[in-house]
Amino acid sequence: MDIRRLADLEEEIGRIPLEGKAGSFIRNEYMEYDFSIPVDFKSILVISFPQPHAYVELETEKGVLKGMIPSGYYNGDQAVGIRDAVIETFERNGEKAKRMHLPMKLLGARSGLTKYGKNNISYVEKFGSQHRLNAFYTTLEPSEDVWELEEDLEICQSCQACAEACPYGAIPKSEFLLDTNRCLSFYLDFEDPLPEWTNYSKINTLVGCDHCQDCCPLNASAEMVQWGRIPCGQLQEILGSDNYDDLSEETRTNLKMLGFDDWYGLFRRNLKLVCHR
Numbered sequence: 001m002d003i004r005r006l007a008d009l010e011e012e013i014g015r016i017p018l019e020g021k022a023g024s025f026i027r028n029e030y031m032e033y034d035f036s037i038p039v040d041f042k043s044i045l046v047i048s049f050p051q052p053h054a055y056v057e058l059e060t061e062k063g064v065l066k067g068m069i070p071s072g073y074y075n076g077d078q079a080v081g082i083r084d085a086v087i088e089t090f091e092r093n094g095e096k097a098k099r100m101h102l103p104m105k106l107l108g109a110r111s112g113l114t115k116y117g118k119n120n121i122s123y124v125e126k127f128g129s130q131h132r133l134n135a136f137y138t139t140l141e142p143s144e145d146v147w148e149l150e151e152d153l154e155i156c157q158s159c160q161a162c163a164e165a166c167p168y169g170a171i172p173k174s175e176f177l178l179d180t181n182r183c184l185s186f187y188l189d190f191e192d193p194l195p196e197w198t199n200y201s202k203i204n205t206l207v208g209c210d211h212c213q214d215c216c217p218l219n220a221s222a223e224m225v226q227w228g229r230i231p232c233g234q235l236q237e238i239l240g241s242d243n244y245d246d247l248s249e250e251t252r253t254n255l256k257m258l259g260f261d262d263w264y265g266l267f268r269r270n271l272k273l274v275c276h277r
């Protein structure tokens with residue numbers, strides 16, 4: 001895409017709060033982007049790579065539970081390797097690419113790479129919603145001016161699976177506009193108290209929420225991957241300590257490997273919910 005399309009992205013993102021579906025919580029936490037047009041770059045490259053939903057095995061006293069992690073919430077060697085490969089490929093060819101934080105779902109749709117499902121998730125051909133979008137500014141001239149307005153999946157007109165699966169009624173049956181104020185996924189990403197309408201028996205994710213993706217026919221062939229395991233002793237240690245630095249070295253090493261060390265407080269809050277539901 002032409003880098004000047006940043007102005008259109010900004011304009012579209014700016015319109016969302018005016019449509020009354022995003023509360024102040026969502027606006028403050030999710031809509032902070034830098035849309036200024038950089039002098040050195042000419043285009044935006046949008047890529048998608050497959051990333052299945054993952055789970056961490058949790059050894060509890062009641063048995064082994066699965067703590068789910070939706071696509072997009074974990075990195076791993078594959079994601080890092082792909083991003084590095086993009087940047088190195090540009091450098092090898094005398095160009096530059098720089099990874100950027102942008103509104104990925106909107107950018108994916110406008111680039112024509114993805115479409116929106118009724119659940120407001122990005123879908124890509126072949127991998128359903130189990131993929132990861134990344135964006136880079138590049139020094140390449142854009143080959144054409146891409147700005148795709150056909151953004152919704154056709155199949156959703158005759159399917160209500162996600163609207164029926166959402167425990168909070170966040171997905172209207174009749175329109176393509178998620179009620180973000182009722183989507184628990186946003187709240188599970190932050191340590192603030194959860195809304196009073198939360199159904200705790202439905203929380204099975206260590207971050208985010210994926211009921212509306214698990215039920216989707218476009219994800220029917222997707223297989224989950226195991227992201228790691230937290231043995232019983234480590235689990236008890238984590239549940240008993242709100243201070244990451246007080247954990248044993250072995251537990252800290254495991255959490256670091258899983259990528260939970262950077263957001264220990266939130267991970268621990270959600271872990272407790274998954275274990276006690």
Ligand code: SF4
Binds near residue numbers: 166169211212
């Ligand atoms: S992420 Fe969870 S809360 Fe949000 S729409 Fe999907 S099922 Fe509902």
Ligand code: SF4
Binds near residue numbers: 118153162
């Ligand atoms: S569950 Fe059905 S309606 Fe929802 S995104 Fe998937 S195909 Fe569309």
